[in-house]
Amino acid sequence: MWKSFALVFFLIAMQPDAMAQTSGKGPNGGDVVVMEGHPIEFVTEGQEITFYIMSEDKSPTPTAGATGRAVVQDGGKTVAVDLKPAEPNRLVGQLSAPLGANARVVFAAKVEGHNLQARFTHN
Numbered sequence: 849m850w851k852s853f854a855l856v857f858f859l860i861a862m863q864p865d866a867m868a869q870t871s872g873k874g875p876n877g878g879d880v881v882v883m884e885g886h887p888i889e890f891v892t893e894g895q896e897i898t899f900y901i902m903s904e905d906k907s908p909t910p911t912a913g914a915t916g917r918a919v920v921q922d923g924g925k926t927v928a929v930d931l932k933p934a935e936p937n938r939l940v941g942q943l944s945a946p947l948g949a950n951a952r953v954v955f956a957a958k959v960e961g962h963n964l965q966a967r968f969t970h971n
Contacts (some may be wrong), residue, residue: 876900881966888955890968895943897929899966901959908937909959916957922948922970931957 850908874880878900881888886909887898897918901909916931916939929941939957947953951970956966 851871859897879968881968883964883966886959886962886964888964890949890953890966892947892970893928897931897943897953898934899931899939899946899955899957901957901964902938902940904913911935911959913940914939914957914959916934916955916959918956919954920947920951921953922951931955935962 872880873935874887874891876889876898878889878898879909881890885904887902887904889902889908891898891900897920898914899918901911901914904910911933912935914933916933918929918931918941920927920929920943927944929943931939931941934940939955939959947970949971953968953970955966955968956964
C-alpha cells in the first residue's frame with residue numbers, strides 16, 4: 849500500500865504547476881525552485897539529500913518543527929524518504945544509494961504554515 853501511495857503522490861506532483869518557477873542555482877550549488885515565495889534549493893551529497901528553505905528575501909526560513917517528505921524515482925524504482933529538520937533552514941533525508949543521473953525528486957513539506965512542493969531532476 850505504501851508503494852501505491854508514493855506512486856500516486858509522485859504522479860500528482862509531476863503535473864504542471866504554474867505557481868512554481870525554476871530559479872537557477874542556489875548558494876549551495878543546487879537547483880532552486882520558487883514555491884509560494886519560498887526559494888527551495890535541492891542539494892545531494894552521497895546518500896544524503898538536503899532541501900534549503902529560504903524566504904522571499906533569500907534569508908533562511910527556520911525549519912524547526914517542519915515536516916517533509918521526498919518521493920524519489922530513480923532507475924525505475926520509486927521510494928519515499930522522510931525529511932528531518934536541521935538548523936538553520938534545512939530538511940534532510942537519507943537514501944539507500946546515491947542518486948543516479950536523471951533521477952526525479954518531488955519535495956513536499958509544511959514549513960511555517962505553508963504547504964510547499966517542488967520538483968527536481970538530478971543531473
